Amino acid sequence: xxxxxxxxxxxxxxxxxxxxxxxxxxxxxxxxxxxxxxxxxxxxxxxxxxxxxxxxxxxxxxxxxxxxxxxxxxxxxxxxxxxxxxxxxxxxxxxxxxxxxxxxxxxxxxxxxxxxxxxxxxxxxxxxxxxxxxxxxxxxxxxxxxxxxxxxxxxxxxxxxxxxxxxxxxxxxxxxxxxxxxxxxxxxxxxxxxxxxxxxxxxxxxxxxxxxxxxxxxxxxxxxxxxxxxxxxxxxxxxxxxxxxxxxxxxxxxxxxxxxxxxxxxxxxxxxxxxxxxxxxxxxxxxxxxxxxxxxxxxxxxxxxxxxxxxxxxxxxxxxxxxxxxxxxxxxxxxxxxxxxxxxxxxxxxxxxxxxxxxxxxxxxxxxxxxxxxxxxxxxxxxxxxxxxxxxxxxxxxxxxxxxxxxxxxxxxxxxxxxxxxxxxxxxxxxxxxxxxxxxxxxxxxxxxxxxxxxxxxxxxxxxxxxxxxxxxxxxxxxxxxxxx
Amino acid sequence: xxxxxxxxxxxxxxxxxxxxxxxxxxxxxxxxxxxxxxxxxxxxxxxxxxxxxxxxxxxxxxxxxxxxxxxxxxxxxxxxxxxxxxxxxxxxxxxxxxxxxxxxxxxxxxxxxxxxxxxxxxxxxxxxxxxxxxxxxxxxxxxxxxxxxxxxxxxxxxxxxxxxxxxxxxxxxxxxxxxxxxxxxxxxxxxxxxxxxxxxxxxxxxxxxxxxxxxxxxxxxxxxxxxxxxxxxxxxxxxxxxxxxxxxxxxxxxxxxxxxxxxxxxxxxxxxxxxxxxxxxxxxxxxxxxxxxxxxxxxxxxxxxxxxxxxxxxxxxxxxxxxxxxxxxxxxxxxxxxxxxxxxxxxxxxxxxxxxxxxxxxxxxxxxxxxxxxxxxxxxxxxxxxxxxxxxxxxxxxxxxxxxxxxxxxxxxxxxxxxxxxxxxxxxxxxxxxxxxxxxxxxxxxxxxxxxxxxxxxxxxxxxxxxxxxxxxxxxxxxxxxxx
Numbered sequence: 001x002x003x004x005x006x007x008x009x010x011x012x013x014x015x016x017x018x019x020x021x022x023x024x025x026x027x028x029x030x031x032x033x034x035x036x037x038x039x040x041x042x043x044x045x046x047x048x049x050x051x052x053x054x055x056x057x058x059x060x061x062x063x064x065x066x067x068x069x070x071x072x073x074x075x076x077x078x079x080x081x082x083x084x085x086x087x088x089x090x091x092x093x094x095x096x097x098x099x100x101x102x103x104x105x106x107x108x109x110x111x112x113x114x115x116x117x118x119x120x121x122x123x124x125x126x127x128x129x130x131x132x133x134x135x136x137x138x139x140x141x142x143x144x145x146x147x148x149x150x151x152x153x154x155x156x157x158x159x160x161x162x163x164x165x166x167x168x169x170x171x172x173x174x175x176x177x178x179x180x181x182x183x184x185x186x187x188x189x190x191x192x193x194x195x196x197x198x199x200x201x202x203x204x205x206x207x208x209x210x211x212x213x214x215x216x217x218x219x220x221x222x223x224x225x226x227x228x229x230x231x232x233x234x235x236x237x238x239x240x241x242x243x244x245x246x247x248x249x250x251x252x253x254x255x256x257x258x259x260x261x262x263x264x265x266x267x268x269x270x271x272x273x274x275x276x277x278x279x280x281x282x283x284x285x286x287x288x289x290x291x292x293x294x295x296x297x298x299x300x301x302x303x304x305x306x307x308x309x310x311x312x313x314x315x316x317x318x319x320x321x322x323x324x325x326x327x328x329x330x331x332x333x334x335x336x337x338x339x340x341x342x343x344x345x346x347x348x349x350x351x352x353x354x355x356x357x358x359x360x361x362x363x364x365x366x367x368x369x370x371x372x373x374x375x376x377x378x379x380x381x382x383x384x385x386x387x388x389x390x391x392x393x394x395x396x397x398x399x400x401x402x403x404x405x406x407x408x409x410x411x412x413x414x415x416x417x418x419x420x421x422x423x424x425x426x427x428x429x430x431x432x433x434x435x436x437x438x439x440x441x442x443x444x445x446x447x448x449x450x451x452x453x454x455x456x457x458x459x460x461x462x463x464x465x466x467x468x469x470x471x472x473x474x475x476x477x478x479x480x481x482x483x484x485x
Numbered sequence: 486x487x488x489x490x491x492x493x494x495x496x497x498x499x500x501x502x503x504x505x506x507x508x509x510x511x512x513x514x515x516x517x518x519x520x521x522x523x524x525x526x527x528x529x530x531x532x533x534x535x536x537x538x539x540x541x542x543x544x545x546x547x548x549x550x551x552x553x554x555x556x557x558x559x560x561x562x563x564x565x566x567x568x569x570x571x572x573x574x575x576x577x578x579x580x581x582x583x584x585x586x587x588x589x590x591x592x593x594x595x596x597x598x599x600x601x602x603x604x605x606x607x608x609x610x611x612x613x614x615x616x617x618x619x620x621x622x623x624x625x626x627x628x629x630x631x632x633x634x635x636x637x638x639x640x641x642x643x644x645x646x647x648x649x650x651x652x653x654x655x656x657x658x659x660x661x662x663x664x665x666x667x668x669x670x671x672x673x674x675x676x677x678x679x680x681x682x683x684x685x686x687x688x689x690x691x692x693x694x695x696x697x698x699x700x701x702x703x704x705x706x707x708x709x710x711x712x713x714x715x716x717x718x719x720x721x722x723x724x725x726x727x728x729x730x731x732x733x734x735x736x737x738x739x740x741x742x743x744x745x746x747x748x749x750x751x752x753x754x755x756x757x758x759x760x761x762x763x764x765x766x767x768x769x770x771x772x773x774x775x776x777x778x779x780x781x782x783x784x785x786x787x788x789x790x791x792x793x794x795x796x797x798x799x800x801x802x803x804x805x806x807x808x809x810x811x812x813x814x815x816x817x818x819x820x821x822x823x824x825x826x827x828x829x830x831x832x833x834x835x836x837x838x839x840x841x842x843x844x845x846x847x848x849x850x851x852x853x854x855x856x857x858x859x860x861x862x863x864x865x866x867x868x869x870x871x872x873x874x875x876x877x878x879x880x881x882x883x884x885x886x887x888x889x890x891x892x893x894x895x896x897x898x899x900x901x902x903x904x905x906x907x908x909x910x911x912x913x914x915x916x917x918x919x920x921x922x923x924x925x926x927x928x929x930x931x932x933x934x935x936x937x938x939x940x941x942x943x944x945x946x947x948x949x950x951x952x953x954x955x956x957x958x959x960x961x962x963x964x965x966x967x968x969x
Contacts, residue, residue, distance in 0.1 A: 015502050017836070024878045031883045042893035065893055218893035248896050252906035255877060256884030292907050294919050302864070303871035303911040329916065329925070337916050337928050339824035340865050344872060347829040351502065380825055387791050387829055391739060393509045398516045399741030408527035408550060408703035411733055421737035426774045426783070431815065431822050434778055440815075443822055 005171075008093060009140035011102040011350035011381075013388040019309055019352055025316045031259035032266055033070045035218070040067035041267040042219040045226055048271055055274045068270065076270040082318050084237060084280040086144060086356070087205025089171040089195060090461065094205055095143055095356070097320050102350040103143035104381060106136050106374060107327055107359030109162070109178050110149040113369045116455070124149030124369060126158075129165035131455060132361070135374060137170035138458040141360070141381040142374075144173035148361055149369050157478050160187055163208065164471050167195055171460050177211040177241075185210070185227035187478040189234045194470045195463075203235035211239045211284065211322065214264035216249035225268060232272040232279035239282035239322050240268040245297060248290040254306045261285045262313055269319065282355070283314035284322035299327050299365045300341040307345070308352035315353065323354030326377050329365050333373035334444035338363065339380065346384035375447035379429045386427060490656050490945050493578060494625040494867070495586035499875025502836045504794055510802045516744040517751055518555040520703070525552035526752040527704035530711055533756055540759040553755060561755040564762035565805045571629065571722060571841075572690025574656040574680060575946070579690055580628055582806050582840040588628025589811055589831075589866060591621050591859060592844030593662050594647070595634040598854045601940070609634030609854060611646045617846070617854070618654035620936060623943040626863035626870075629658035631843055634854050641967040642960070645672050648693070649960055652680055653953065656945050660843075662696040662726075670695075670712035672963045674719045679955045680948075688720035696724045696769065696808065699749035701734035710753065717757045717764035724767035724808050725753040730782050732775040739792070742772045747799055754805065767841065769808035770796025773850075784813045784850055790826065793842075794833035801838065809839035812862050815850050819858040819929065823848060824865055831869045860932035864915045871911065 020028070043049055044064050053059040055076075058067040086095040086103075095103050113124040116131065129147045136142040147162035154161040159178035166174040179188045188208060196202035210231050212224040228238045242261030244250030250257035262285060269281045287306060289298040307324060314321035325345035330338035349357045359366070360381065361374035402417040412418045426432075430450070435441040463471070505513070528534055529549050538544040541557040571580040580588045598609045601616065614632045621627040632647035639646040644663040651659045664673045673693065681687035695716045697709035713723040727746035729735035735742040747770065754766050772792050773782040784790075793810040800807035811831045816822035834842055844851070845866065846859030876882075887902045897903045914935070915928035947953070 015504060017500060017502055019500065020876060020878075024876065027878045027883065031885055034885060035888055039889045039892055217888070217891055217895060217897070246910060247903050247907040248898055251884035251887050251897055251900070252903040252910060253877070253882040253884050255879070255882035256888060256902075259883050259885070260888050289910055289912065290907075291912060291917060291919070292910075294923075296919075296925075298912060298917065300913075300916070301911055302867050302913040302917075304868065305871045305874055306876055307872075309876055331924070334821045335927075335929075336820045336824050336861055339821045340828070340861070340868070340928075341916070343825050343828035343865075344832055344869065347832065348872065376821065376825075383790065383825070384829055387833065391505065391509065391791070391795065393505075393512045393740045397738040397740035398512070398744055399736035399738055400516055400519060400744075402736050403520055403702070403741065403745055404524050406702055407524055410702065412702070412736055413733055415736070417741075418732055418737045422732050422777055425731045425737040425739075426777055431826070432776065432783065438779070440817070 005092065006138070006140045008143050009385060010143055011346060011385055011388055012100055013350050014390045016353060017351040018312070020312050025312060028255065028259055028262065028313055029316055032262040033073060035259060035263040036068050036073055036267060037070060038067070039218060040065040041264060043225065044220065044222045047229065048220070048225050051271060051275050066267065073266060073270055076273040077317060079273050079277040080269060080281050080319055081278065082320065084320065085205060086173040086209060086237060087196065087207045088173045089167065089207060091205065093172050095173055097355045099353065102354050102357055104141055104325070104346070104357045105144045105146045105175060105359055106132065106142060106148050107362040107366050108146035108148050110362045110367050110369045111152065112367060113149055114371065116371055123152050125153040126151035126161045126165050128369065129162050130169040132369070132374070133166045133169035134458060134460065135451060135454050137172060137460045138454045139374070139378055141378045144175055145170050146175055146177060146359055150178065155483060157475070157482050159184055160191070160475055160478050163188060163191060164475055167471065168463055168468065169460065173207060173209070175209045175211060179210055180227050181223035182226045182230055183482055184478065185230035187474055189230060189236065190474050191471055192236060194467050194474070206236045209237035209239070211241050214240055214242045214268060216242060216244045216264065217260055218264055220268060225271065228268065228272060229275055232276040232281070235279065237280040237282060238272060239284050240265040241284040241286065241322070243286050243288060245288045245290050247292065254287065257287045258285065258306060258309060258313065261287065266317065282320040282322050283310070283317065284324070285310035285313070286324040297365060299329050308348050308354070311349070311352040311354045320355040323349040323352070323357040325349050325357050326360050327366050328363060331364055333363055333370045333376050343380050346381045347387060350384060350388055371451045372444060372447035375430065375450045376444065382429060486944060487946050488943050490578070490622050491625045493588070493628050494870060495588045495628055496835045496870045496873055497586045498835050498873040500836070501838055503798070504837060505798050510798065513740065513744055513747065513799060514802055517747045518558060520744060520748040521553040521558055521752060522555055523552065524703060525550040526749065528710070530707040532714065533710045536756055536760045553752065558751060558755050561758040562803055564758045565754060565766050566763060567804050567806065569722065569765040570690055571658045571694055572692045573658045574692060576690065578657050580658055580841070584838055584840065587835045587839050588841050589626060589845060590629045590631045590660060590841065590843040591617065591627060591633045592813055592847040592851050593631035593633050595847045595852050595854045596637065597852065598634055599856065601856055608637050610638040611636035611650050613854065614647050615650035615654045616940060617859070618651045619943055619945065620856070620939050621859060622655035622657060622945045623939045624859065624863050626866040627657065627845065629660055630655050631660050631662060633846055635663065639969060641969045642963050644669055645960055645963050648673055648676055649956055652676065652956060653948055654945065658692060658694070660694045660696060664695055665712050666708035667711045667715055670715040672959055674715060674721065675959050676956055677721060679952050691721045694722035694724070696726055697753070699725055699727045699753060701727060701729035701749065702745055703749060705753060710756065713753070713757060714760055717761040720764070722765040722767060723757060724769050725750045726769035726771055726808065729772045730775045731772060732777070733780065735772060743770065743795060743799065746770050746772050751803065767806045767808050768800035768803060770799060771810040782850060783815050784810065790830035793830050794837045797834055797837040797839040806840040809834040809842040811842035812845050813851050814848055816848050819848055819855050819861050823858065823861065827862065827865050828869060831866065832873065835869060835873050856936045857929060857932035860915065860935050861929065864913055
């Protein structure tokens, strides 16, 4: 049984925050250009180096380092579209990137799951991806799908199985952060074409996009960059994500880490534009810290002030931005830390003008899935959404007639105005659900129950049988070719 | 042994936002003026009614309702200072309300405490006020102290005992929200005099301020107004807070609740300015939302935390500083909910330019003290403080030379720049504590231990003996008068 389609609820704001001054943005951009020109970025890919060389970049074939002048960078980036569309299976869920609107997705790609039934911790699998896609499909806060965990029961072709599970369980846009390498990307493009119905629709309303990580400091991943070239060629959006860690793979100052990470992203974006001018490419930078005492990777320090600076840097380059939200270092949802670290995120990401944002629903720094966490993160998202909404000030909401009628003393319970507006006056989150004993229920338990309810009741419109079979055929071919290889 | 009080770290935002449009602020202000002129405020104090009548208010002495023409309101409000200083025992801890910084206080005035030793829930007592004053004296996030719970072991003179416990255990500014009525206020002002040393210092750097609640809808509390008038006369800052409840004591719409609450606050501020032009006052708009099924006052529904930053913009429209609502969770224990509810509201209050805010450290909608909650809230506070502080893009921070030296591949561990700057990167003292055997410790447990550590180790500079004796004498005569 299919369930009702809930409209998306992206974050919309009528006021903005400019986090960095224009001068600071210029300083950062100049630093990036200087790094690209003098230090260069390593591209361990013959294909990429050849493209750069053909277009006039300075290529050192031995060290595989590419250096490029400012004019070269700016000219290449001039063909990158600032706004584009992320298509969905159902056009009502297409995401048109535009100012003032921020679309969120889940986190990915975790490797362990707290089992939906036994609540035991175990390696993640394809079935988890499908279930979480179905939950994400239901939530209006989730505008597009990231496969949340790895389909580890499918070995080397896990990434393709993840997108298969996503499309079979959600009508929303799917973005992968795991499909790497030329061959897997060709299969992914084939799958996207099946979803779109034709090459032409796939270009116009791409149902699939990809995020590729760079390697700090200043290196690209062979499989990542070669896979991205395949997608760019096919007109599917690709983004590059730099994750500089202060003090180990990046300078121990925030601005230095930002400039270096930016250089990694921009060098890859330039390559895409050289190869496929006009290809939709987006920008993403998520800095982290190395704990000076343990060397551990810390996603949230007490001073996380630059979390949304990259959004403005992306826009300064004229690129769309994938912002980073949530991704707590806490071990468990429902704990003080899991909210303390992230509660500000959706609000600030939207004020900074992020176009798309990841990612709700994982613990332990993007590695562990508790099914209920997405509901708790969704509650934080809704808080931000309401705070960003414009206040309605008009005769009806000012209610001066009612204030006159009640006067000093007394109460508003008997007023018509109260009856008409009372239900909308309190927006109830998971924190204010009343239990049978008349007390507020424990929010985490409310979230656990909601997951169960969604899984029992929400069944999105399935893919047409012929498309399902076609995806199966592509997966079988990929399994045969890639696993054998 | 005396220990030093760490410097204050107010939130100094590098950038600001404006939520309401000018036209919306105009609409809201006009509505407040219309309510004051046409509906009026119930004001059960002969003294206050006379002041209103003498300064152009239209007073119905039988109904005890005053109506205020717009011109009278605006004239009175024109005397209220936009900026001033709230003093502390040590001038280095003075709060400079100049629009550049947000200072936060603890919450108050809870009525129950999770015992520091037994962890059992029990009624609060004077000793809790002193212990928490000492804990918060140590925290750089706390700019000033609200006696966090009620000194219920001194039922008749609790507010004065709360001040005694506060002044004796923190060198920071103290703000009471319980001193009510002329009788109590006179003793409180005497205590402030002891702290200041003389009248001039008391007026220039007032060590004590007062917050008074109005009664929704559209009524004032007699004791509250009369104590506020005495405080204002003495040059001590007074603020008025409306806690109108959407749907029960206020209209069921946000804009309607805002203007009703604003009218209550403004009527009181007008009274203070009529009686003592130029007296330092502040505006505090903290409405809640009534739970439609339980009738409870909720401060943190998905929508209602917008009230507090909106209150800041409304206060500034009237040309007075604000005490914004920050923290004050509806959660029953410190945890996910208390953090979830606090963060973006605090950030928005800072970005809209709030000067002061309360309060950290209580749960159950400002009723219950968990000693560790203030540490958890302080951690959230510092996250917001850093987030609001802007980015350093100096040449040293961008570190191009270091990036060039390391080049592609390699790492930054061996760089001098890393050694110098890595220490400046702030990891949370609560979430970043490594656990034996790997991983990190539970931050709530770390917070509990830290409270214990502070209580055992932090002993702020005490009041001089003569001041201690003088305050004890004042308390004794107050107790005697009340036969306590």
